[in-house]
Amino acid sequence: MDEDTLSKLERLGKLREQGVITPEEFDQQKAAVLNNTHPQPQAPRPAIQTTPQPAPAIQYIDPPKTSVWKWIGIGFVGLLVISFIGQMGRNQQSLSETSASTESTMITDSLQASSVETPTETKPAEKWFYFDNSDKMGSKYYIATIDANEQLQFDFPYNGGSTASFSIRKKGASTDVYLKVSKGQFITHSSDGGTARIRFDDGKPITYSTSGAADYSSDIIFFDNEKAIIAKLKKAKKIVIEAPFYNEGNQQMEFDVAGFKWNH
Structure with missing residues (x-):
């Protein structure tokens, strides 16, 4: 296969990718190039190639619905992760507060215990x-x-x-x-x-x-x-x-x- 034939096939492939020609037209043109029996493209065809076509917009068509659900799933998972992290933070804070409260209670009990005086014998009031x-x-x-x-x-x-x-x-x-x-x-x-x-x-x-x-x-x-x-x-x-x-x-x-x- 010579370089000219390869060049034509590459050009046809780009035209198909760009949506300028349909897959059926691509197959017909490909067969013509390989068999060298198909007549050269008519004059108007190059004009189509040089004239901007709305076809490239096909590349920006809306993603399929499966992509939307995919993003929804990703978002849901993200929310779960954020919620889990938040819960862990609250649990840690609660644990810290409980620990601080327990420590405070122990200190208070210790202070109260240390402040309790040993009972001493009460002297009766003198009546004289x-x-x-x-x-x-x-x-x-x-x-x-x-x-x-x-x-x-x-x-x-x-x-x-x-x-x-x-x-x-x-x-x-x-x-x-x-x-x-x-x-x-x-x-x-x-x-x-x-x-x-x-x-x-x-x-x-x-x-x-x-x-x-x-x-x-x-x-x-x-x-x-x-x-x-x-x-x-x-x-x-x-x-x-x-x-x-x-x-x-x-x-x-x-x-x-x-x-x-x-x-x-």
Whole structure:
């Protein structure tokens, strides 16, 4: 096959690719060139070759529907990837926040645990009342007094509660320990006085001699052996005093004496 024949065939192939000639025309022209029997193209044919034809637009025809679905599929896959990446980011953020919250809670618990103080024994509130004064002669005196935890309940003629007060008084060289009630009468004997018992904490009751007031007041009795009573009071937390009352018999009075201080 000579070069002229090859050149003609190549030219026919380009014309077919460009859409200038149809495949049937290409086959006819090809056969004519090979057989050398087909007459040369008519004069108008070259004009067709040189005149711009709308045929090249065939190269830009709309892609087939399968291409559209392909792009839709690619877009859908892309959305899934983006969604997955976003979800991973949110999960990571949530994990970070949870970790931070857990760490914060642990730190708070640790701080709270470290701030908890070891319970200490609570000291009972002192019920003693202290005061000092001077009489009209200029003599200094000191008094410590405390009321009973509960009132005494007396019948007629006193009707109602009676408050018992236990006191220590220092005046000059004299120290007195006495028990006084707001209502009622102690039983004392004019000759030898009487007796009353005091129990310090859980110890055994101790019997002490008592005496009445110099003015014969029946609402007060004085205890003997004052120094021994004061020494025990300084160590005691609670005392119970039992004393006899007119028409009421022996009555018991409880006092919370913890914290007693006496340096006179």
